[in-house]
Amino acid sequence: MPPMIPGRLRKAPENFLAPQGRRGFLRGALAAAASGMAVAGARAQVADGDPNILNLPTHSTGLGQPLAEGYGKPSQFEGNVQRRRSPGLTQTTQASVSFAPLQSMFGIVTPSGLHFERHHQGWWDVDPSKHRFMINGLVKSPKVFTMDELMRLPAVSRFHFIECGANTGMEWGNVAVPTCQYTHGMLSCSEFTGVPLVTLLEMAGADFSKGQFVLAEGADGSSMTRTIPMSMIRSGEVLVAYGQNGEMLRPENGYPLRLVVPGVQGVSWVKYLRRVEVGDQPYATKDETVHYVDLMPDGMHRQYTSIQECKSVVTTPSGGQMLLDRGFYSITGLAWSGRGKVRRVDVSVDGGRNWRAAKLETPVLSKCLTRFSCDWVWDGQPAIIQSRAVDETGYVQPNYRQLRAVRGKGSIYHNNAIQSWGVEANGEVKNVQVG
Amino acid sequence: MPPMIPGRLRKAPENFLAPQGRRGFLRGALAAAASGMAVAGARAQVADGDPNILNLPTHSTGLGQPLAEGYGKPSQFEGNVQRRRSPGLTQTTQASVSFAPLQSMFGIVTPSGLHFERHHQGWWDVDPSKHRFMINGLVKSPKVFTMDELMRLPAVSRFHFIECGANTGMEWGNVAVPTCQYTHGMLSCSEFTGVPLVTLLEMAGADFSKGQFVLAEGADGSSMTRTIPMSMIRSGEVLVAYGQNGEMLRPENGYPLRLVVPGVQGVSWVKYLRRVEVGDQPYATKDETVHYVDLMPDGMHRQYTSIQECKSVVTTPSGGQMLLDRGFYSITGLAWSGRGKVRRVDVSVDGGRNWRAAKLETPVLSKCLTRFSCDWVWDGQPAIIQSRAVDETGYVQPNYRQLRAVRGKGSIYHNNAIQSWGVEANGEVKNVQVG
Structure with missing residues (x-):
């Protein structure tokens, strides 16, 4: 490799090639680290011979790649930043989990390519032109929407986290998995775009008096159904969402439609959403009675504990x-x-x-x-x-x-x-x- | 194709197969569109024969794909949502532009795969382990940082738009390009993460009295250099950034390091950033004298007009x-x-x-x-x-x-x-x- 010499210096600083002392740093707390930086940096300048010969790297002298166009991807040097599954955690890779690499991420937005996955029977790339969304139950006029019809309606965009209820689950038993990707990586955060479910229920003439609960149903083979209390929906927070971080949802996250239930565990954010039914009581489905319940010390279990606490x-x-x-x-x-x-x-x-x-x-x-x-x-x-x-x-x-x-x-x-x-x-x- | 029948109905609504009237809609403005939806949706249910036979689609009955893991990508049905260049706009695809598909985007975040490109001499995937960032000029202790050293320092994350100064440029002459991708698509918005440049200048002991300007220099072959006023830098807004939307910058957007200059045209957000020099006057570089100047009706031109107005x-x-x-x-x-x-x-x-x-x-x-x-x-x-x-x-x-x-x-x-x-x-x- 050629030495990295920042080129085209207008003024070569007097002491550029001399190791730096610890003086001159404005922030005390940074002094130790910063001193090391200066020394290491200066040394890099004289590697491989005469510092006056500007052995510029190829990218500083050559013609680069043409437009990437299309749909871009990360640097070849970032190949280690991936979602990963925990070998042995699940028996199949269809009913399984991949974890987001939290240790390599910045800010609050999760790139959609690194959004954690939790599938109950694998994922699908559902054709949006054939997908339908139905509202039935305690409504005056049951409705079926195409994606085009949904996307004409007034939408909102909001930043929310989504966390699987089982995130950090292995730590209950002192398993102590090695990295935060595995301890906390069933966590992601996106800007979601969609139609407030309350708008759609109003269009269908939902009975907001008797209808205290809604059943949300996904179109994939896992028969995923979850009960959502109407009180959450009436606040306008619950979205029938198609957008995630500025583009359509990714297939592994429910494309073309998923429910967004802010603050609630991920299982209720039903993917491949095809139906909501308005009802007068919780539905007690398999995924809220057999699974996603909390076993207490006295042998009883807590049910419908879906809000993710601080x-x-x-x-x-x-x-x-x-x-x-x-x-x-x-x-x-x-x-x-x-x-x-x-x-x-x-x-x-x-x-x-x-x-x-x-x-x-x-x-x-x-x-x-x-x-x-x-x-x-x-x-x-x-x-x-x-x-x-x-x-x-x-x-x-x-x-x-x-x-x-x-x-x-x-x-x-x-x-x-x-x-x-x-x-x-x-x-x-x-x-x-x-x- | 099998008809899309939302399956497992708990209660078949009485009027499910009958075309709906215009009654029962809560929001007047939505009535016309919503009525069409109900009819179209109901008809979809009886396509291809007996509505009582649940011809469920494959994805509702089969086993789906295993975990996507790795780094995900959009649905196969979203292939049309791409960055595109305008054929004939530039003579080469190295010194060129690709536009973001604003018409297909939601919310405010631009997915990094759709972030617009503007290259002056093509793009590079620069090895971060070899990249260096230097500070020199009117400073007490010139410094050279490795990426590891920069990434140990206190960082901030902020959402900002970036717009090329030439965005909508073709419209000056009534060219009237057909879509908003081409009229306004040199515009993107991300959560950027990096170290405030002022922190690094303080570490180098910059002379904030004489040093009223900074020259920012990129490492690619375009010799991109731009003057940034120190007043912007002192506010803490200007970042030496490595993160974009939660992950490292993309190669075509300056990986591993670019300057983030909020509110200022994109050319000043120098990509592949390798050096800033503190000086006492504007540098009048080629890209702020020959290019990126505004020709006025009287034949004079405006220079350093870098803030993107409302x-x-x-x-x-x-x-x-x-x-x-x-x-x-x-x-x-x-x-x-x-x-x-x-x-x-x-x-x-x-x-x-x-x-x-x-x-x-x-x-x-x-x-x-x-x-x-x-x-x-x-x-x-x-x-x-x-x-x-x-x-x-x-x-x-x-x-x-x-x-x-x-x-x-x-x-x-x-x-x-x-x-x-x-x-x-x-x-x-x-x-x-x-x-």
């Missing part, structure tokens, strides 16, 4: 990563609540003894991911990194001791406990459970 | 689309301002004689796209659809008469005039210029 996770540094040297790091992660906005996130680097308020990136939106960050100078000693979110209702994310005191250890779903990442003296970061 | 465009209905029948439509489009937030958007369907306030989708963010929409019932008569945006400074988007009174017709850049789409009696929508 939760957070540090994504950097996180399990499987390695701190290569001491000095400055920006601890960053994601917080969310199915009840509304995140009000505050605290970060601890000593396993929860001391906490500091993290900075929240704007905009902070309701039932949406919020990115937080917190400065940290690592002294080379073992550390335990945690984050604790508080939502606008005042609910505080619990630690494992608090959560298990109520829920026991028999659950699969709705684990929103504080996640702990242990930093070892050699820089390795591991999944550890504290409290 | 602008909007209706994306549906828009040129090349067809209204298939009379009745309800949701007029929708995008508005933006390089000066801050969009305060208001008005819509006209009679070529600017009457205006109605559009609904703005939240969140409305500074120097970011804002989605607007407005209900419309088309009576089948010719119509001219326009949108007019107002930003938080009170600036009102001009019509062509107003814009040309100041700027003449000789410009290429910075056309922010009101766009007009003519709807003909047969439903065809065409690009027309009014006023």
Whole structure:
């Protein structure tokens, strides 16, 4: 490889080739890391011989690729940033999960190519020209819509997270999977576009007095049906959505139509949505009686516990990563609540003894991911990194001791406990459970 | 094809197979369209014979595809939603443009696969492990950063639009290209993540007194260099960015590093960013003296006119689309301002004689796209659809008469005039210029 020499210098700085000292840095906390940078950078300039010969890389002298056009894709150097399944977690890859690589992601938007998957009987690329959406039950005029008809109606676009109710489920039993992709990666966040379901129910003349519940039904072979309370729908939040991050939904996420139920676990965001029925009581379907129930310590189970409570996770540094040297790091992660906005996130680097308020990136939106960050100078000693979110209702994310005191250890779903990442003296970061 | 019958009906509605009347619709404006929907939908149920035989489609009975995993892609049915170049617009496809398909997009986020391209000498997939970013000029300690070093520093994530200064340029001369993809498609909007440039300049000990300007330089063969005023940088808005919509920048958009200069034309968002130099005056580079200047009616030209003034465009209905029948439509489009937030958007369907306030989708963010929409019932008569945006400074988007009174017709850049789409009696929508 040619040495990377930033070319066409207008003025060669006096000390450009000399290793830099620690003076002149404006921000104390950054000094250690920044000093290393200057030295390393300057050395790169003199690699491979005479620094006065500008061995420019090919991309600085040649003619590049023609327009990519069409539909673009990530760099060849980002091939490691992928959704991944956990081998052995499921018996087939049709009824299975792939996890989003949270540790490699920035901000709050999940690229649709990295949106987590949860299929109950595989995915389909349904022809939108043949897809229909029906409304029936307690309505005056049952209706069937084509996609073209739906897409003519007034739509809204809103940023929301979607989290599988089983996210972080393996941690209930101290399995301690290695990375945040596997602990928390059944979580994504998109700008969804669609028609408020309440608009469609009004068009069908729904009985909003008797009709206190709606059954949502998907068109795939899994017979996925879920009960949605009318109170959520009447607020206008629940969408019959076709758009995700500016384009049509992806096939593995329900193309051409899925229900968006902000704050509620992913299973209720019915994919390949073909029908909603208005009824007067919960439907008690297989996926809300046999599955997606929470086994309690006394042997009873909780049912219809579908709202995702306030939760957070540090994504950097996180399990499987390695701190290569001491000095400055920006601890960053994601917080969310199915009840509304995140009000505050605290970060601890000593396993929860001391906490500091993290900075929240704007905009902070309701039932949406919020990115937080917190400065940290690592002294080379073992550390335990945690984050604790508080939502606008005042609910505080619990630690494992608090959560298990109520829920026991028999659950699969709705684990929103504080996640702990242990930093070892050699820089390795591991999944550890504290409290 | 099997008829699409929404299956597993709990209760077959009495009148399910009978054409519906116009009664029972709650929203008057939607009645015409909705009535058509009910009839068309009901008919679909009896296609191909006995409606009691549930000829379910394969995807409702079979086993679907295994996990997509890896990096996903859009549906096979969305192949028409692509970036496209305008044949003949440029002599090569290395120094060229591809336009984003605004007419097919929702909300405000541009999927990175559809982000417009503007290359001056083709694009490259630069190896991030070899890429360096240098700061020199009026600084105490020139610095060279690796990507790893940059990515350890405190980052911010912000939603911003990027628009090429030449967007809508062909319309100056009444070329009237057919679709909004070609009139306005050098426009995209992403969540960008990176380090504020001011942080890096502080680390290098920049002279913020003498250093009133910065030169930004790209690593590709186009020798792209642009002057950025220090006043913009000191506000913290200008980012040295590596993230776009949650993942790394795409190669055709500057991977692994580009400058983000909110509100400013795209050429200043230098791709493959390798260097910034702090100086005491504008640099008058080729791309700010020979190109990207505005020719005025008196033969002089305006230079350094880089802020994108308030602008909007209706994306549906828009040129090349067809209204298939009379009745309800949701007029929708995008508005933006390089000066801050969009305060208001008005819509006209009679070529600017009457205006109605559009609904703005939240969140409305500074120097970011804002989605607007407005209900419309088309009576089948010719119509001219326009949108007019107002930003938080009170600036009102001009019509062509107003814009040309100041700027003449000789410009290429910075056309922010009101766009007009003519709807003909047969439903065809065409690009027309009014006023």
